[in-house]
Amino acid sequence: METQIALILTILIPLFGAVLIAAAGSQPNLREAVTIGTSVLLFLQVLFLLEQSDGQAVAVLATPFPGLPLSLSTEPLGLLFATVASGLWIITSIYSIGYMRGNNEQHQTRFYVFFAISIAAAMGVALSANVFTLFVFYEVLTLSTYPLVTHKGTDEARQGGRVYLGILLATSFSFFLVALVWTWNAAGHLDFTAGGILKGKIDPAFLPLLVALYLFGIGKAALMPFHRWLPAAMVAPTPVSALLHAVAVVKAGVFSVLKITVYVFGIDFLRETGANRWMMWVAAATVILASLVALTKDNLKARLAYSTVSQLSYIVLGAMLVNSVAVVGAGMHIATHALGKITLFFCAGAIYVATHKTEISDMDGLGRSMPITYAAMLIGCLSIIGLPLTGGFWSKWYLMLGAASAEQWAMLAVFLISTLLNVAYLMVIPIRGFLFPPRSTPATSNAIREAPFPSVAALAVTAVGCIVVFFYAQPLYRLLTEMSTG
Amino acid sequence: MEHHIVLRVVAKSFIPVILLFALYVQFHGDYGPGGGFQAGVIFGSGIILYALIFGLQTTKKVLPQSIIHHMTGIGVLLYAGIGVLSLIRGGNFLDYSVLGATPAAGQHIGIMLIELGVGVTVAFVMVSLFYSFAGYRQKDLDDPAAEDDDEQDSIEKSDQQ
């Protein structure tokens, strides 16, 4: 019973926080105190759930349709995602205080309110006990992040918002919803069940189509050709980009993919029928193509965006390799990539606040005036690339191990090639920052300082986190094997 | 119209007959051909004839607009009231059998009153229509009352059949 209440509270805390934030709108200090307080409370709540996780508890919120409840459950993969998202929310909140104040942004209350709502939605996605609940919170997440993307209110922001909303709603309605109803029609229920619910219920000939509907339908996983929303959403303020890319949105996407692969299709069922083949290649193509596009981008945030597209497809690819090792790798990649990417976005934001520079070619030599930021960025890059001593190493390791044990040598090659590409497009940034001579005149470069303290603190914390994960990967691994073996 | 002496004289002698005939049709509607519709139209046309010959202003002195409004409403109320009355007396809606001592007497009373309601409404709606169209030039703007009164009589027809 206690766990049930705790489950419902994970949704309610951020929602209640949103109300308080709105109420405290006129006093910025109080408002931001509430934001941070709520985020800490939420994190503790999720940790409490993590402690409880012996045996799955289910809490029903409502039953909109007969036999189709809106319910939450404590399930390892979901808890992992919830922990990552709620933990990073604390840091993002701290960071955004620095960023928003530093930039004197408009409508800050609206920003914090929708931020809290989207975290509530992300919690819902993470803890959903069936596909229907997942879908519902997925849509709430889309809608609640829209005002964040268009935050600036300029024509450019509105345009980006349209693309964002358009692609996400279009894919989720046209593909995801159809796949959902189809599954319901075939299996008779939508509950996430270890080993999948579709086995023997559906004609294997149609299975690849259903897989494709789910994978393309979950537009937040940014599989090509439905990745355009991610770069378009770059118009958002940096904390939002961090939220979108690392914490809530894209992770909710790949998390959904992973969850559906494991609990709806079932790894064994997919492997037996071979329905994963097509989408495996699509994911592999996205990995490579997005990395190539990233190489050509000079805008830092755009480059990071395409890097995200590529990295997300690692996870989809891991899911589509359909064996337990690869799925564990994919699950770990959710966490490690989240840490790595959020660090990089924080750095990009810090650079913008301090220098108002957005193009990589303009950032030569900044490492000297912003050493902490650039050190963090170096760690972030290494983690994304997957070098030892950073968390990224483990996830990539397991992913490649999975590819090998599935005897998909081509996929192994894809991982290796993309790692090289990662090096090419990411390492340039810290290298230019540290080793290249500053472009601008010494006078102005002296004026450049580190970004406001909250921002720097936040990015330092996440960078340290990248390293910590390398040494404490054990709990993560245990949690995930529990899931993949059922 | 002062000089149309023939028209005035003929109309003067005819109008009472027309009105009387309307009443005849009204009260013989229960067993013979006739009934509230026909009676109402005949009654209405008698008054309209008067208005055509002697002018709208004179007619309005005889039958002011307000009376016409109220009468149309009362006609419908009479009709629907009988229905409710039969409900109260323990029958179904518009089941006249319960209105009198015996079912036959009840039917007689019921159809009489219903037809009266219909007749009153139809007659005054016709006049009210004439008033508003004929008076349009003088007032320059409408009195849209006419429009909706019309629907009322279509209702009655509905329950009539």
Added chain:
Amino acid sequence: MTYIGLYNYWIVFLLMMTGLYVVIVSTNLIKKIIGLNIFQTSVFILYISIGKVAGGTAPILAEGYKIYSNPLPHVLILTAIVVGVATTALGLALIVRIHSEYGSVDEEKIYQNDPVD
């Protein structure tokens, strides 16, 4: 012979098409109402003519008559006529107000003044 024998339907048909044609073609609102009336009248005739029973007399109880025409269609059509009158009256009332607002009862002139998209 059958086709001529069913002449009442031909009349109904002719009137109906005439009425619809007037409604569609004329731009004068009053003429539209007239067309609508003709159209409705055709249906009245349809009803009344099907109520006729060959050799039957008016449905009034009287000595020496066995076959009566069916009175129900007449009753129905009485209702429909009243509805028609109400429609005409309302239509004319609307036209009166349109005339006072636009100064015309011609559809084309009205839409010139005030395009309804």
Added chain:
Amino acid sequence: MISTHFPVLQVALPLLAAPACVVFRQATVTWLLALSVSCISFLISISLLWQAYSTGEIRYELGGWAAPWGIEYKVDVVNAFVLVIVSGMSSVVLVYARESLRYELGIRRIHLAYTGWLLCLTGLLGITVTGDAFNVFVFLEISSLSSYLLISLGPDRRALTAAFQYLVMGTIGATFILIGVGLLYMMTGTLNMADLSERIPAVSHTTTVHAAFAFLALGIALKAAVFPLHYWLPNAYTYAPSAVTAFMAASATKVSIYLLLRFFFDIFSESFSLRTMRLNEILLIMGVVAIFSMSLVAIYQHNVKRMLAYSSVAQVGYMVLGIGLASPTGITAAILHLFNHALMKGALFMALGCMFYRIKSLELNDLAGIGRTMPWTTMAFVVGGLSLIGVPLTVGFVSKWYLILAALERDWWWLAVLVVASSLLAVVYIWRVVEAAYFKPAPNTEVNEAPLSLLIPTWLLIVANVYFGINAQLTIDFASVAAADLLGLR
């Protein structure tokens, strides 16, 4: 027991109240009368629905004449459900109408509006409750005539031409229905619906019955604004007073769709209307074309009210689609959408009425920045809009879900995909308003939030939108039982 008379009281009370309004003439008195009568009708219809749901069909003989000769009122779950929709929406919108009509009409003619309203309510409830085919025509004309009147009361002079246009189209439609009923009477000698459905199969091969069916289908489709017979609707909805638009959008077309269901499945059988007459294909195509073309047209409107009017035609397309699927699930979807669409369009038009009340315009450009000046109204519009799009946890999602389910039951993937893809067009036109309301700078004029008397009923509907989206059990139950009733499965 008074409850045995419920079926007729439902119709008789508004009928009695209408002339009383003419007699009283005083704005507040007539409003109170209309509101209380409407609320009583609502309560009666709920009790009828419950009775019909738990104990089955209720019959009422008017004037004590037995069924095939006299007029019979027959209440089953299908029409009881529609009765609840119509009387419920009328009650909620009437609360709203007081302030809104006073603003848009002025004091002088207001009792006429209530008289017309009550007559319209009488007509709509009468169509729904009656079991006599000719009675349908009569009540249809009562509701139509009063709705022409109501539309012509609109604040813009174009309301007059819109009402006239509707009058011509509506009369043609009603006369078509009259012809159809006449031809059926000719072939079967009865006007009672139950009797008709028994006698039609024997003569269903004749051209006359085919012609009767065609006239009826066309006539009702015209009244229901089924594409491409929707020509009258956008103008009528755009220029009518806001409260009237909300009421009509939530009830008038719904009742016509109910008639369509009643005639297609109850009086003519499903196999006759859909297979012999091949109507299911026509309906499917019309539905899909309506949804897409009308949503596209809606996107290009610059008047928000007109935009929603076109969206209404598109939404009727969903119902037609459900009927065209001709399966229990499809009909369930159509009936669910009757209810759900009434809720969302009622709420949306009421929100627009609130905006009109303050800024006297509904042009998209004039709505710039209204999200900040009228936050509650705009929020209501957004939630209603989300429901229209079919976002989960709103009623719009429920009906779409069932529509997709019905399509999938037939293995028509393309249709399921089309249905969901069409929601995206709704996203586009709703989002144009949202963008204007929130992300465009407001002009520097002083605009206040709408008064509470307008906001409360609007939000009542919005809450209903969400409540029946989260807890759809009740409506689904009624709709599926109603569908089973219509198809003769229960």
